[in-house]
Amino acid sequence: MINFDVKICDFPFDATSQSRIEQWKSGDKEYGTNWPVVYMIHNDDSKEAYIGETLNAGKRAAQHWQVEERKRLKTIHIMTDDTFNKSVILDLESFLIKYISADGRYKLQNGNTGLSNFDYYDRQGYEKEFEKIWECLKEKGIVDSGIADIENSDLYKYSPYKSLTKDQERVLKEILEHLMLCICKNEEKTVIVKGGAGTGKTILAVFLLKLLYDLKNDTYEDKDEEDSEVNIDKLHAIMKQRDLKIGFIVPQQSLRKTLKKVFRTMRGIPESMIMTPTEAAIAATDAPFDLLVCDEAHRLRRRVALSQYPAYDKVNKDLGLQKDATELDWIIRSSKMQILFYDSAQSVRPSDIPKGVFRKILDAQENKQNLQLTSQLRCLGGDDYIKYIHEVLEYEGFLTDIDRSITESAVLKESGTIWTAPHGNFKDYTLSFYDDVDEMMNEINRLNKRYDLCCAVAGYAWEWITKKEPKNTAKRDIDIGKGYIWNRTYTDWINSDRLPYEIGCIHTVQGYDLNYVGVIFGPEIYYDKTKKRIEVDKSKYKDSLGKAVGNDYEALRAYILNIYATLLTRGIRGAFVYVCDPDLREYLRPYFTE
Known part of the structure; x- marks a missing residue:
């Protein structure tokens, strides 16, 4: 079992750095000249930093001093542990580059190629201990945010300092x-x-x-x-x-x-x-x-x-x-x-x-x-979940441009659409079906307090009557359960101060990653028992822009089905489902229930 005894030693970064660093020793460990370390050089005034790894800290510091842009940096922090080896410091270097860049305090002078993404002996044990180093840096005032907050941030999700697959x-x-x-x-x-x-x-x-x-x-x-x-x-x-x-x-x-x-x-x-x-x-x-x-x-x-x-x-x-x-x-x-x-x-x-x-x-x-x-990175349900959702919703448009292998394992109905065996069980992914919308909203809000980035979204089946109302309005847009309102802001709603009774639409969540998503199927989508097909009701669809395709029913149907497929694939850890139409609720229930 790995258990770090983290050592962080600070030195001025200047022409004398090499001689100072080379004196850093403890017992038989020559940390400054012959030991694997990770270092961070920074300047609080210019808010710039550089992160690297080396087996000879003193020599490497001298090399950096010859780089003109490095001379703007003032302090070097050298981190090590007696259990470090070359693989560990490559991995820790990548870890710190990813998280410090997303912490937002410093602009890194690092390039973004060559970040470590290889396996090595007891990698999971070492990576669990990396958080100790992060906490030490936080205590020293070098970084600001916690690991969990960073992982939920856009700066982390869209950082260029990522190890590519x-x-x-x-x-x-x-x-x-x-x-x-x-x-x-x-x-x-x-x-x-x-x-x-x-x-x-x-x-x-x-x-x-x-x-x-x-x-x-x-x-x-x-x-x-x-x-x-x-x-x-x-x-x-x-x-x-x-x-x-x-x-x-x-x-x-x-x-x-x-x-x-x-x-x-x-x-x-x-x-x-x-x-x-x-x-x-x-x-x-x-x-x-x-x-x-x-x-x-x-x-x-x-x-x-x-x-x-x-x-x-x-x-x-x-x-x-x-x-x-x-x-x-x-x-x-x-x-x-x-x-x-x-x-x-x-x-x-x-x-x-x-x-x-x-x-x-x-x-x-x-x-x-x-x-x-082709590789699924966001959803813990993996490619199977993404394909499953599109099969369940019979959204055939999905099949024309993406992974043709979907059809190879699909069974054709008499109608010609595809289906998969009903289930709601995916490893590492939570899929839940609710008969009570308030119960679903309570669970979403509970998870939001624990993980952040958890919210409910719905099909555009209700007018936005609270659009220009004050924050404390008693009016409600979505008249189901206790009553709910549409998103109070259109831009970057996910990161806004969302209310517990606030629900987003497709235009507020597309392109965003949520930890858990609750999806409300509105009354504009229903199941026709005679046709044995999911249908849509144009009169109950309230998006004025969406109605531009209203004269073409099949186009409108495909458009709305695609919206729900997109909403159901926003969650990283899981998706919850509530359905307004009773027949559609019973049709979908087995697909979202373990």
């Missing part, structure tokens, strides 16, 4: 190879990275941009990881000579605000590079982008159900496009290379470009490449 590394390698060829040959290319909910598309996009800016600014650090799938030395040499124009498009307002906050914690990357499609089109007026990266590309808009048609039409006119051109057309026209992170199953607005139109636009591109992310 093999799946992500494979896709990153291919992206960089395509980028290098485009730069060298002055080619144009479109790369589409497809992946379902929770496959880490946004994480990979942020990691990519951090890496590219390190290459561009010549602050890239080669960690020389032999097992890494990513070889970027050639690209590094090219980008040092080229001043590439790079932009990052995030169509969704809430996610855009969140990522701007994350980018503020990164050294050398301006948050202004995060743009709307309109801002990118305007910025490309003088010269096109060499590269535009678009996250949540399924949220790019077409000219349907918009709030400001004149502004949209002006961009089309300025770009020399037809009036019905889409924001995807804008991106292609405004850049030489595009990287689109895409999941058609998460398209939840009528203004979103339909997958058929999206595919048609891409098919017209001469030089394009499709890549696929």
Whole structure:
């Protein structure tokens, strides 16, 4: 059993550091010259820091003193334990980089490649003890937040200092190879990275941009990881000579605000590079982008159900496009290379470009490449749970773009839709069905006090009558149980001071990770016993934008089913279900009950 006796020794960081550090000894342990340690160099005035590991702390400090930007740092903290070895310090270095960057006090001078993600003897035992080191740093006033608070924060979830999975590394390698060829040959290319909910598309996009800016600014650090799938030395040499124009498009307002906050914690990357499609089109007026990266590309808009048609039409006119051109057309026209992170199953607005139109636009591109992310990172229920939910809801649209293997194990009903054996049992994932909405809300609120980031969401089946009401209003939007209100804020609702009787809609939670989610199926969705099919009632659906597809019943049905599938896959640890329609409740009950 591992039990740390953590030693942290502090030294001034200057030209005398090596000689001071080399004197740090205890018994036969020469901690400063011949022992595995992890160190942090920082400056409280400039709020910058660097984290590293070494077997010779004194020599490594002297090497850092020769780096010009390191000279802005003032103090070095060296951490060790008598049980440390090389594998442990590589792992601890990665741990501290991830958590200190997300703590938000310091901007790290570290690059984001080569973070440790390998196994070693008794790794779990060592990692449990890492929290002791964190608590020591907290007691010394070096870090601010606790581990649990950091893990619930957006700065942690979207941090570029993450160890990529093999799946992500494979896709990153291919992206960089395509980028290098485009730069060298002055080619144009479109790369589409497809992946379902929770496959880490946004994480990979942020990691990519951090890496590219390190290459561009010549602050890239080669960690020389032999097992890494990513070889970027050639690209590094090219980008040092080229001043590439790079932009990052995030169509969704809430996610855009969140990522701007994350980018503020990164050294050398301006948050202004995060743009709307309109801002990118305007910025490309003088010269096109060499590269535009678009996250949540399924949220790019077409000219349907918009709030400001004149502004949209002006961009089309300025770009020399037809009036019905889409924001995807804008991106292609405004850049030489595009990287689109895409999941058609998460398209939840009528203004979103339909997958058929999206595919048609891409098919017209001469030089394009499709890549696929498959590994589920968010939901502890794994890929099986994601597939199960889409099968239960009979959302066939999911099958056209994502993992075709779903159909291989599916059994066809006479109607032609797919089904799976009813159950609610998934390892490490809680799936519960409720007959009392108040009981479900009480459980969600209890879990929110324990874990944070637990909330209830619902289909848009009630008017938002409290939209402009004060916080203490006695009015209620959702007239079930004790009565509930819609989200009081539209932007970043997840991180707001939510009330215990407050419920979110699809537009407030898409792109966010929750610990537990409670999903209310509203009266706009029901089960038809005669047709033996889940149906929707347009008259009870209250989203004015959603009604833009109301003349096409099957489109509206698929649209609403997709919303519920998306809501049910927001939870990391579990999902709870309450259904208003009695027939739908009995139809779904066996699927969500162990």
